[in-house]
Amino acid sequence: MAKLHLITYGCQMNEYDSERVAGLLKAEQYELTDSEHDADVILLNTCAIREKAEDKVFSKLGELRALKRTRPHLMVGVMGCMAQLHKDEILKRAPVVDLVFGSPAIARVGELVERARRARPVLETGEAPLVKITAKPDGASRLKSFATVMEGCEKHCTFCVVPVTRGRQRSHTPAAVLDEIERLAAEGCREVTLLGQTVEMYGRDLQPPTDLAALLHAVNDVDGIARIRFTTSNPFNFTSRLIAAIRDLPKVCEYVHLPLQSGSNRVLARMNRGYTRERYLDLIAELRDAVPDVAVSTDLIVGFPGETDADFDATLETVERVAYDNVFVFRYSPRPGTPAATMPDQVPLTVKAERNSRLLAVAGRAAAIRSAQLAGQTVEVLVDGRAKKNADELAGRTRCNRVVNFEADARVAIGDIVAIRITDVLPHSLRGTLAARVEEAVCLSR
Numbered sequence: 024m025a026k027l028h029l030i031t032y033g034c035q036m037n038e039y040d041s042e043r044v045a046g047l048l049k050a051e052q053y054e055l056t057d058s059e060h061d062a063d064v065i066l067l068n069t070c071a072i073r074e075k076a077e078d079k080v081f082s083k084l085g086e087l088r089a090l091k092r093t094r095p096h097l098m099v100g101v102m103g104c105m106a107q108l109h110k111d112e113i114l115k116r117a118p119v120v121d122l123v124f125g126s127p128a129i130a131r132v133g134e135l136v137e138r139a140r141r142a143r144p145v146l147e148t149g150e151a152p153l154v155k156i157t158a159k160p161d162g163a164s165r166l167k168s169f170a171t172v173m174e175g176c177e178k179h180c181t182f183c184v185v186p187v188t189r190g191r192q193r194s195h196t197p198a199a200v201l202d203e204i205e206r207l208a209a210e211g212c213r214e215v216t217l218l219g220q221t222v223e224m225y226g227r228d229l230q231p232p233t234d235l236a237a238l239l240h241a242v243n244d245v246d247g248i249a250r251i252r253f254t255t256s257n258p259f260n261f262t263s264r265l266i267a268a269i270r271d272l273p274k275v276c277e278y279v280h281l282p283l284q285s286g287s288n289r290v291l292a293r294m295n296r297g298y299t300r301e302r303y304l305d306l307i308a309e310l311r312d313a314v315p316d317v318a319v320s321t322d323l324i325v326g327f328p329g330e331t332d333a334d335f336d337a338t339l340e341t342v343e344r345v346a347y348d349n350v351f352v353f354r355y356s357p358r359p360g361t362p363a364a365t366m367p368d369q370v371p372l373t374v375k376a377e378r379n380s381r382l383l384a385v386a387g388r389a390a391a392i393r394s395a396q397l398a399g400q401t402v403e404v405l406v407d408g409r410a411k412k413n414a415d416e417l418a419g420r421t422r423c424n425r426v427v428n429f430e431a432d433a434r435v436a437i438g439d440i441v442a443i444r445i446t447d448v449l450p451h452s453l454r455g456t457l458a459a460r461v462e463e464a465v466c467l468s469r
């Protein structure tokens with residue numbers, strides 16, 4: 024068998040795509056290797072969301088040029104969002120690359136690799152029909168799996184390159200999604216995360232139309248699955264039906280990632296986000312009213328073009344008001360082909376850096392208070408492995424996706440769901456003691 028090494032950058036969607044590629048190439052007699060030094064094919068699954076993500080890829084391609092001098096038969100491929108966005112530039116800037124293909128071409132990866140073996144380079148970035156690929160490489164953990172429910176995005180936020188790199192919004196049919204999840208469950212999957220760039224829009228483009236709430240109900244009925252998550256949601260179309268599904272369905276975790284981006288209505292309008300700060304706060308209130316213990320996280324952009332001190336203060340104030348469990352802060356990065364890249368009043372890097380750290384400090388205080396409330400509580404944990412720093416301990420995640428470490432116990436195996444009483448709240452994890460072993464997912468608060 025030939026050897027394949029995969030390097031994945033970016034989001035969960037990319038992790039999922041990489042897994043599919045490994046699964047499909049297994050059928051072509053490629054086995055995965057952890058080391059790039061004994062690989063026959065190296066594929067970089069790339070991200071284009073910010074410039075920094077792209078810089079990493081170009082510097083990796085520079086390193087691979089040196090490796091290829093010692094292994095001339097080595098094939099280097101670039102797939103994913105950068106492949107779609109910069110197809111010609113990649114081949115020009117990095118002649119080491121033999122194969123470039125976008126995400127629509129993943130289903131044909133076997134054929135593309137074969138073509139590139141015969142004559143290099145191969146470039147494949149056109150649109151292709153939507154196919155649901157179900158292929159997992161050997162040895163991949165099934166315990167927690169992703170399932171894409173839709174591709175692309177049509178919201179056209181003015182800062183975002185995803186509509187360019189991932190194309191139109193297309194939902195997979197409920198039958199295709201359920202078929203994949205049933206198979207995953209049969210292979211031992213206990214937690215599934217439904218993926219889409221605007222997952223709350225799921226199904227509106229299908230004939231007959233359906234929605235994410237209906238899909239969650241159907242996935243909730245799949246035997247063997249204990250937990251359901253979904254990501255990522257744009258607040259614009261987060262409906263009361265969806266909130267009711269989170270409240271009513273026992274397997275749907277009480278955790279929502281709801282990107283705010285900015286707390287200033289002026290900036291939100293320039294971002295073309297489709298909601299106001301007031302609508303967002305109402306949505307959070309409705310969500311917390313229905314699901315009192317829900318954990319909420321968000322994405323924020325600092326230094327969007329034209330963002331004034333007053334706009335930034337509105338973001339600080341909104342973040343303080345919401346009191347998130349976790350926030351991800353990004354410095355605005357101009358992306359080719361997006362409207363915001365050519366807006367006047369680009370914000371200097373130093374201002375972005377300063378706003379970044381002020382925002383993290385404010386958000387961090389609220390998150391620490393939220394974490395501290397967990398001390399003494401008993402939470403439901405899906406055990407997913409050994410603790411990172413101590414092999415005598417087991418680790419898992421709560422329903423709100425926090426890491427919990429606890430002393431290993433002969434009664435508990437990986438894949439079990441247990442009740443853990445939290446004894447210590449640490450900055451990035453929780454520690455606790457085993458309270459009980461539970462057979463089925465029961466919502467024991469967070």
Ligand code: SAH
Nearest residue numbers: 182183220256257282322323353354355356
């Ligand atoms: N579909 C999601 C976002 C996907 S991109 C949504 O609806 O919000 C993940 C995050 O990257 C975004 O939420 C945004 O905060 C950030 N991001 C996207 N484009 C960016 C850019 N040009 N500069 C900085 N951050 C960006």
Ligand code: F3S
Nearest residue numbers: 176178180183185220
């Ligand atoms: Fe990007 Fe906005 Fe879609 S952030 S992925 S264009 S919802």
